[in-house]
Amino acid sequence: MALQSWRQEISECFSNETCKKRIFKKIKSAAADLGFERCAYTLYIPVPISRPQVYQVDDFPEEWQKRYSLADYHHIDPSVAHCRKSERPVVWNDELFASAPELWREAQSHGLKVGWSQANQNTGSLRGVLTLVRSSVPLAEAELKVSEPLMSFLASASYEAMGRAMKALHGTHQKAFLTSRELETLKWTADGKTMGDIAQILDVSENTVRFHLKNATAKLQSPNKTAAAVKAALLGWLD
Template sequence: MNNWQEDLLRIVAIAPGEQQIFDEIIAAAHGLGFEYCSYGLRFPFPLSNPKVFTLFEYPRDWAERYREAGYVSTDPTVAHGRRTRTPVVWSDELFASAPQLWAEARSFGLRVGWAQSNLDANGVVGMLTLSRSGEALSASELEAKEGRMRWLVNIAHLALTQALLPRVCEIDERLTSRELEVLKWTADGKTSSEIGQILAISIDTVNFHVSNATTKLGAVNKTAAVVRAAMLGLLN
């Protein structure tokens, strides 16, 4: 395995903590020839108001301006990342729909950039952006570096999701194997009576396990418990 791959994989193994992980991502971005980077994560829960986390390594004034102006809602790179995992290179054409954003970004030295999104099996969406103030991204540079850039996208997503997930959806206790089994059958549309017959346990016992799982997951009812467990990847 190449050294750069080992360096990226090391990010996953370091002590939990999103800032420590992001510091490693920043170092990898610098090694790829970029001055700045950011990573945004959107969790699919709670369903009514999904949690969003954004980590910036930009000039402080620009990071504050970006948040203050709510540019995330008009940023064409974000819109692109929601539609496809194909990487995108910044250009005048890309930002034609957001000229104010493009002009302000350039005034802070963010003139050249590359971004790619990631969507995992649990519905967590992330996007890495690498940027700099100087030399444009040539075809030859992309050919030489894009493999490593794509690796960084995937490793960053995995590491940051693992670090932030406990803050997004706290579980009081680990679910037992029986609680998970009951939730899986519930997810398949089985009633308590049917689950009891399948598992050779009483309806009261089924309901007991459902109630415990619902409490541990911090859900309001068994339907919400099944949804949350599925989003957390517990039913895979």
Template structure:
């Protein structure tokens, strides 16, 4: 049976409100599960060399400022874990052995207990959801009772918040033609210009024309980079 807080959250998400309203509802759901704070981080797949990470949380403001100023995002072991695994993670002192200042300062700001889980969608966009509170360690019985609800909340938060954040942060998708997409797909599969021309029954010049247009629209320097960027942007779906 769906809990009351789950019904409330789904009602808010289904009404498609603004980002702040969605996050307020997610925070209320986190509170219903016994956590004072929650955070959502979204890692965009492009640019490949320096992926952007966007953060949304209700942590104490001094901690938000300190976390950003100290660059803790780059050494946070919970973030590192969630980039490589979707397995839920309970905060533990041993996890922060290589980032002791982060652990100590988080506790000083009222964030001593936490649980985190990542979620990746079909377009390669990764989201990380964290539940946190000041005290009362997460017991095995609490995990057994609420684990599925916490995982469910992670999925709903990612579904609802990633949509809002990506719309605000991302530039409009390049308007590739159907033929340009087709040519780039074969390029991504390692086909040469001549091979693509044979497959699509086009001339080499026509294939190169489509590739040149795609490179320009995607803002890349060569056809390989154009194919990679198109794939990461979900233009092949």
């Protein structure tokens, strides 16, 4: 499978798609082409800070989905921990799951024996994780050498597509509705500036700054200007 033609095919396949169900169906098809029977895509939205939102779609066995949720395995899953701090791909194995042997045994008992995960994240923004899984045939170095560039490209393409779909569905695309002045006042607020400071920096009245911050806060559905600035920063809108 040629890398260049694969990239083009995947890019065209996901182009402008905003339905997460259709996107996942395309991810599944691409995963099958790469030799994997099952897959999952998880998207982490970093707001609100106290309870960040997590969206996951997968085709794992229903019994495993229920067990994973009931046992709260997400909080001890070593593959999740790895993808939280690194964008390097990781292959599931005994060493990776040494800290969670029961989770590993149960996953394998449900046919999730050979796995690969990779995270993608823009600075201060959404984090997405693609997981590819099959029930047999370990991932050998020879296969990884050939297929991992394709797998990583699929992870990247999936991140862009799923991120676009989730933003459209859950309203995290509000940057388009913030004016340049609203973004500017939020940026200075995030830097710890008072309204008086911002008024001097922008050479406008304090009432004007208050007006922009009030509008931005309302658009971001935040309780105050500080929360609005934090939310905008976490979503990568103040870069």
